[in-house]
Amino acid sequence: MSERPWWVIVNPVAGNGRTGRRWGGLEARLRLEGIRMEVVFTQEPGHATALARQGLEAGFTTIVGVGGDGTLHEILNGLPLEDPGRMQAIRLGMLPLGTGSDFVRTFGLPRDPIAAALRLREGRIHLVDVGQVTCQRAGETITRYFINAAGLGFDGEVADRTNRGIKAFGATGTYLVYLFLTLILYQNKTVKLRFDGVEHSGRMNSVLVCNGRYFGGGMFIAPPAEVDDGWFDVILLGDLGKGEIMWNLPRVYRGTHLTHPKITWRRAKEIHVEAKERMFLQAEGELIGEAPASFRILPRALAFLA
Structure with a gap:
């Protein structure tokens, strides 16, 4: 003690x-x-x-x-x-x-x-991984750290609206209110990624780089994630339409969404993301910048009490 x-x-x-x-x-x-x-x-x-x-x-x-x-x-x-x-x-x-x-x-x-x-x-100490991201903000290159999850695209715009809006509906309710508001206006992006040197490209709704398993006030976004394994769990939400997002939202809370044909999951230690259109980046629900962005994992870098 x-x-x-x-x-x-x-x-x-x-x-x-x-x-x-x-x-x-x-x-x-x-x-x-x-x-x-x-x-x-x-x-x-x-x-x-x-x-x-x-x-x-x-x-x-x-x-x-x-x-x-x-x-x-x-x-x-x-x-x-x-x-x-x-x-x-x-x-x-x-x-x-x-x-x-x-x-x-x-x-x-x-x-x-x-x-x-x-x-x-x-x-009781848990040695946990920490993510490092280098991105763009106001025309400058910055470096930030995150411990749970970062996201580019739809996720970043939801975070922006959530932070600027009223948070009077509890964690889950607040996130869902601004998710639906964003859904009305958002357009998917043309994205090029590199995972540990392997390239992947296409139209995407979001790129989620996860260390923890949950985000958005309880969404079970990355069920396989371990906070101390030295890997990011990367979730690519592909060219999903608005109806597909709404229909599959309950699956995200149950953690059964990774089998969807337009959703890709893989592990990586380093990721680089570029987008043809402007693509906002959030970490831990805080809007921190935009693409292009590069991520790397710092294995077991922090002693977390829990």
Whole structure:
């Protein structure tokens, strides 16, 4: 059981403000349970990245985020992931209070934040893979990290609308509302990909690069995925029509969609994606850029508490 204090990064606007409203009572209960922590709050988009770095500079080695997958994504990008020596001492955990907390579903972490915190305190570590993506944003080339899933195309546009819209329908409901809005306007893209040197091209709805199994507030998008196997699970949603998407959506929640003739699944360590049309890129539900984009896996790069 770890006795060292946690550096807790709270995103008060996560879950449409639910995290901020609940945190006061939750903090009091956690302290009654004997959990020692220093608490800081994000004040703007991207702030969790800076706060993660601040905590490490102050000597904390256990960082716990309070929010959803977007909060997790920001904290991840504040860690020295390219420095394995420093990463050996760092632990990351999440208390799920955001709109979507898909990565922790893979570990069966309790949805109740108190129960989740008590589990984190046990100190059980999972060495998990991390994805690195280099893409375009505002005419510049940037590099970001992700832990659960990234997607280009339809998925990226859904993420954009979800982040700009009202999140008042719960994780699944919110995602579905903006999925259907995007479905009305979206046009499939002409895409060229390279998986570990092998080329593939065609009209596609989405390119999904997965480390975890779930996204979109509970969609079982990559059933074969393992977070510690050193491989991406790549799901190509081909030239699907609007009716085909709606008809097959229930299969995505059950994880039975990979047998569809217009859906391709394969594993890869490196992927490069180009598109003839503009193709947005999301990671952990956050819009981060657009194609062209290159991905590579960092095997077992992070000690995740769950």
